[in-house]
Amino acid sequence: MEMTEVSVDNNSLSGGFNPYELNWDETVSFPSTRSLMEYGNKIYNRYPARSIFLVPRAIFYQNHLKNKKLNILDPYMGSGTTAVEASQFKFNIFGVEMDPFARLISEVSIMRFNDIEKNELRKLLEKIKKNWKNHTINDDLYPDLKNVEYWFDDKIFKDLLRLKSYIYDTITNENYLKFFKVTFADCIKPTSKMERQSTKPYISSKYEKKIKPVIESFEYSFKKHLKALSQYEVDNEYNPKINWIGNDASSFQSEETIDVAITSPPYLNAFDYTQIIKVASSWVGTLTNPDIKELRSIQVGHHYRREVKFHNEAINAFKTFYDKLLSLDKDKTRSSPQKLADTCLAYFNDIYSNLENVYRSLKKGGEYHMILGDNTIKGIEIPTHKLIANLAQKTGFDWFGYYKYPIKDHRTSIPRNGKGGKIKYEYIISLRK
Ligand SMILES: C[S@@+](CC[C@H](N)C(=O)[O-])C[C@H]1O[C@@H](n2cnc3c(N)ncnc32)[C@H](O)[C@@H]1O
16 A cells, blocks of 8 residues: 655645555545644634545645635535635635634634734733633623533633633624634633533533633633644735625635635534534624524535435435445334435535536636545445546546545544444545636
8 A cells, every 4th residue: 555654744745645656546634633642733712524635735735826816615614624724825815614613714724913913912811811700701701502501510601601701791803802702712621511532512420520610611721722823924915704605505606716715514424513513603793593403504524404405416426425424224214214315315415516616616627626425324435536537527627636544533524423424535536727
């Protein structure tokens, strides 16, 4: 087996490998996600299923792209890994993302603060620490989420609400407020009763959790975020900003303006982002009860999507697996085999629409790099990346690059009680218009 080891140097923008020189189906070995956190990743927030930043970095570093004024798109922006890397190459950034909480995190992830601003932020932190306890709770800021109190001790809940009230009532600078919102979001889990390791919100009945005091957790989060953003060099000529061109990757509108798109869409039948982030997002104010249903109706792969009209291309590409899913034993599936098969088909249908949209948005010769994982559903192996590569060719793309890497860190894999199987590799398919 071909294997390329990637080593990372803190100050290098090279990504450590050249994706355009890899052999077809080559395996690349990245350092563990944990160790990568130490190296030049500017994002601190714990957004679920973040992708490895070396993938976009290595693409942007190549001669045919770097030092140009390119338009870069990520249609499933998440917490902004693509945007962060694009910002280091001073590219124009375009994004699509359904979730307002993710949009907020990605906007903050590319912020540049000069020394004066960093000092102002530190002074604001001191002011917050001094005054928050005496601030009156603003009832309008109560998180609008059903049973939100369940996740917290009463005292902690009040403290969070008081701290939030102080921040939201007193910070007027728009960028600073966004920065503090993201900082605040990251102290929700440590101060809650939620299990730390579990991605889904859950309270363990076996282990009592050590809960961090609110202000201590907030200060810790503040320092981590500011440290992460301090790694950027500030350039007066370039102030990165994400141009949002839609919130649904399956139906956004764009002319032929994009040079390179890079993304990692949600996995087939994988986790429900809205569920995972709902507590933190409701605290920040980017999610209210009624939003949950609406967000799920946009979310790729969610069963709410299965009522849509399917493209023939998606039906044909998925036919073999669709039939296999239909023949599953009824008693072994939570929803009916028909529903499960339709939910999976809806996923490929959405990705097909996304491919059409990205194709339309690219300039001729433009590239689309997708990071994808395969899945095993009820014992049926689905080669998601190959199915998507085939669909891409149907929309007009040429498939010109193909490599994979083993997933080393459980944070990016999705254990589903042993039922879904662990995703062992991620695949990068590179497409050209
Ligand atoms: C795997 S994550 C992307 C992670 C990102 N690369 C990062 O490093 O943070 C997939 C993202 O797709 C978003 N998403 C799901 N369905 C979507 C849709 N129809 N349109 C746009 N975004 C969607 C989810 O909210 C999630 O943030």
